[in-house]
Amino acid sequence: MNFISTRNTAPASNLSDAIAAGLAPDGGLYVPEKLPVGRNLEAGEDLAATTTALLAPFFESDALAPDLAAICREAFDFPVPLKPLATPGDHVLELFHGPTAAFKDIGARFLAACLARIRRGAAQPLTILVATSGDTGAAVAAAFHGQPGLRVVVLYPDGRVSPRQAHQLGCFGGNVIALRVAGSFDDCQALVKRALNDAQLQAQVPLSSANSISLGRLLPQMSYYAHAALAHRGATGRELNFVIPTGNLGNAMAAILARAQGVPVGRIVLATNANAVLPEYFAGADYAPRASVATLANAMDVGAPSNFERLRWLYAGDDAALRAAFTAIAVDDATIRATIKARWERHGEVFCPHTATAVHVLESLRAEGVDGDWAVAATAHPAKFESVVEPLVGHAVAVPPALADLLARPAHAEPLPPDYAALQARLLA
């Protein structure tokens, strides 16, 4: 299959090249030239098997096609369980059993498995350059650590990520370099953007990114929705509906693409934090991207959701059809807090602040009388956001074993001034 740009002014690309490039050369996002629709899929014996079948048409005729099953086995080596909640018909799809305890592990591990194969035999290593405010950088560092032919350089704002997050970024060593920048996240992002647009630098140091617009992250995120929905239909005969915590719209876009191919997903409802660009759009306002505001669900602090361009492409720019297809609801910090506290007190359930936005949205849908079987996508383990969660539930939340392993290693980050010449020099060193 070939991939085209949402902006339609770049040449079609094969899958390997689209994954290696990240962004299309016209600044658009890569999308399949023709989405395979009306597919008659069955749940495989496990997530890797379901994913291999689901992704086969996207890999067809690409150099990676013979490796698809091996890539899926390598990337999906942890469970993604669908568990019932205390309230009947409600479930949680736990996406946080990977090495850094957030759903981004899944896309990052798949991307790393693809890139390691794409770059096999290349003369020079490929440097994955990432600016992070926490979760993305850790998932990318964990996924690329030890991959031959690849190295990761992560920039994060010194003192502005949680101590646990900083530790996760600095604990890998080897082919992962953590740079603590004396500046803000925006400074980090500006440095990374400049390097990714610097042809002279890239002639010496080949660079790529691993952000949420990457096709190599988007495609595998369809897998867990497909596997859970197909298994649920197999067991109950019923469709599963989803509420998805949303920032850049990468996770939700994957669910939407899976449904468009015939995966038995019912409604898809988006939950955002106080950054309400999407809820306002779906309620009828013009799409109005803007600067983000800080919230408790900080991995969703996005004012310009990058995958919105893919959603508009899927609906061929028909805003009325798009608005009719989805609901998006914004949840403020006070409600996030109240939800975490109440679910613990009433049901003994503990959620991270991101997952809590979706839990609240599901509660409001039920209060309106919405029926059927629903699942909330749980995007991070609550122990990752202990400073928010623990005071609300009144006890320490046990750290999952994979994350505990990372936190037990020594960590080291190099200081970097917020200065492009300094970054250049470090990349060339």
Ligand SMILES: *Cc1c(COP(=O)(O)O)cnc(C)c1O
């Ligand atoms: C990144 C992230 C999100 C938002 O996902 P998008 O794909 O950007 O919509 C939600 N929750 C957590 C924990 C995340 O790390």
